Amino acid sequence: MVDRPSLEVQSEAYFDNDGKPHLPAGEIKNKPVLGERGESGENPHKSLKNTRAKKGEKAQNSPLETYKQPVYPVEALGVLANVCRYMRDEMQLPVETAGQSLLTAASLLTQDLYDVKTLTGVKPLSIYALTLSDSGDGKSTADEVALKRISEADFQSHKDYEVKMAEWLGLSKREKENTPQPKAPYRMMKSATVQGIVRSFKEGVSSQGSFTAEAASMLSGWGMSAEQKNNTRSELNSLWDGGSISQVTKGEGRIQLYGKRFCCHWLVQPSAARESLNDDSASTIGFWPRFLVAWPEPMKPRKYKPFNPAESEAVKSFWEYCDALLNERHSIPLDKKNVIKLSEAAQKLLIESFEKLEQSRDPGSKLNHLKVFCVRGAEQICRVAGVLAAFRNHPKGVTDFLVTDGDIKNAVALFTYNLDTWLGIFGKREDIEHHTWANDLHAWLLKQTERQASETAMLKRTPKHLRSSHKRDVAVSILQEQGRIERVIDVLPNGAMQVSRNVWRAAQCQK
Numbered sequence: 001m002v003d004r005p006s007l008e009v010q011s012e013a014y015f016d017n018d019g020k021p022h023l024p025a026g027e028i029k030n031k032p033v034l035g036e037r038g039e040s041g042e043n044p045h046k047s048l049k050n051t052r053a054k055k056g057e058k059a060q061n062s063p064l065e066t067y068k069q070p071v072y073p074v075e076a077l078g079v080l081a082n083v084c085r086y087m088r089d090e091m092q093l094p095v096e097t098a099g100q101s102l103l104t105a106a107s108l109l110t111q112d113l114y115d116v117k118t119l120t121g122v123k124p125l126s127i128y129a130l131t132l133s134d135s136g137d138g139k140s141t142a143d144e145v146a147l148k149r150i151s152e153a154d155f156q157s158h159k160d161y162e163v164k165m166a167e168w169l170g171l172s173k174r175e176k177e178n179t180p181q182p183k184a185p186y187r188m189m190k191s192a193t194v195q196g197i198v199r200s201f202k203e204g205v206s207s208q209g210s211f212t213a214e215a216a217s218m219l220s221g222w223g224m225s226a227e228q229k230n231n232t233r234s235e236l237n238s239l240w241d242g243g244s245i246s247q248v249t250k251g252e253g254r255i256q257l258y259g260k261r262f263c264c265h266w267l268v269q270p271s272a273a274r275e276s277l278n279d280d281s282a283s284t285i286g287f288w289p290r291f292l293v294a295w296p297e298p299m300k301p302r303k304y305k306p307f308n309p310a311e312s313e314a315v316k317s318f319w320e321y322c323d324a325l326l327n328e329r330h331s332i333p334l335d336k337k338n339v340i341k342l343s344e345a346a347q348k349l350l351i352e353s354f355e356k357l358e359q360s361r362d363p364g365s366k367l368n369h370l371k372v373f374c375v376r377g378a379e380q381i382c383r384v385a386g387v388l389a390a391f392r393n394h395p396k397g398v399t400d401f402l403v404t405d406g407d408i409k410n411a412v413a414l415f416t417y418n419l420d421t422w423l424g425i426f427g428k429r430e431d432i433e434h435h436t437w438a439n440d441l442h443a444w445l446l447k448q449t450e451r452q453a454s455e456t457a458m459l460k461r462t463p464k465h466l467r468s469s470h471k472r473d474v475a476v477s478i479l480q481e482q483g484r485i486e487r488v489i490d491v492l493p494n495g496a497m498q499v500s501r502n503v504w505r506a507a508q509c510q511k
Contacts, residue, residue, distance in 0.1 A: 112207030
């Protein structure tokens with residue numbers, strides 16, 4: 001991926017600096033063309049098409065004029081902010097990656113102890129997160145800090161589990177009938193199919209999460225094959241909702257499970273996620289709208305800087321909070337979970353956010369093409385606020401607490417970043433990158449003999465960042481649409497002329 005060009009025009013904020021929801025009043029400039037309607041609303045994948053009055057001109061709604069990389073609101077992480085800043089400043093990690101890792105780790109530790117009261121009822125504290133990050137940009141390093149205590153607890157539980165299983169397997173058949181099989185203690189998994197997740201819940205603890213820095217296996221593996229992907233997404237949607245698990249299979253018969261909590265943080269390279277992100281049905285059925293997304297800029301060259309998280313007061317404090325939550329008795333029955341309620345001020349602020357996000361249902365709204373994301377916004381805000389409140393209070397022995405207006409403001413800021421990032425994914429940021437490829441290819445063509453080159457030569461001789469068939473094809477398509485390149489006309493030995501199939505010539509520079 002290449003550096004994005006600096007942009008002068010920023011997209012307008014969805015919420016103001018006081019944490020109150022905000023939509024621009026009056027006429028909205030550069031309003032995107034409305035998308036095609038899916039089963040759950042406007043399709044964001046088809047809402048940011050460029051149209052040009054003339055070839056080579058910038059479209060009225062060109063993403064080059066409207067997209068600005070959103071700033072991750074690290075302060076909105078509340079009790080997690082200090083450790084996130086350490087990971088950014090001392091470990092030189094993208095703050096977005098660090099924030100996502102910390103928030104989902106906190107979700108895993110609190111989702112089995114608490115639910116949260118939302119505007120539509122009681123919901124889990126489960127958070128789904130997706131981070132698009134280039135290889136080598138610190139995905140695994142961030143999780144090593146955020147998940148360290150949970151990984152250590154899983155390892156220790158694994159050793160105890162092996163001993164208990166060995167003892168149980170040594171029992172006679174009659175003794176086994178009267179002695180329950182030990183439960184698998186694992187809280188974390190990497191890649192898994194839905195069937196594997198269900199089995200893990202059947203055999204193990206009631207709060208689990210999928211954390212992987214190689215999420216391509218989740219997005220393009222067997223579970224996401226053409227035959228399986230709709231079932232996989234539907235089951236993951238149900239787990240996020242906190243619904244029961246109900247499966248009937250030929251081999252195992254009926255599996256009926258209640259009160260299971262599942263969260264995830266999938267980190268994946270943008271190129272590996274492209275196909276899944278561009279699958280229209282994933283958004284229209286509500287799969288991607290259940291995810292909080294982050295897309296950090298590619299890391300810049302770094303200077304060597306030694307770090308030791310174990311010596312950081314911020315990291316040690318975070319790990320102590322994790323230990324306190326890990327020591328709690330988990331697998332709490334569904335009817336005995338503590339429900340975190342909202343303070344009066346928090347409730348008022350949440351209602352304001354809800355009503356502003358509901359404006360996305362209006363076809364004339366700036367947010368209409370993200371409607372499937374906005375209509376779940378109030379619940380996402382509640383979940384994030386609930387996780388922050390639970391992680392802050394429970395380790396200190398405070399069990400009777402409320403979600404405050406401060407928690408809601410922080411959650412609104414994090415959700416706004418998420419919404420801005422989805423806006424970039426569905427057209428604007430990617431279009432900026434694609435136009436950069438096109439401009440670079442055109443500049444290179446102008447320097448070639450007779451301003452022309454074959455598609456094969458483009459893969460071998462262009463600047464290195466353009467040497468892939470995907471980038472070449474995207475750039476050629478844009479340049480052809482803009483009228484900046486044209487196919488070369490070949491003259492055959494018999495004097496006839498034909499259009500070359502793979503040789504392109506740069507048009508003269510346009511004013």
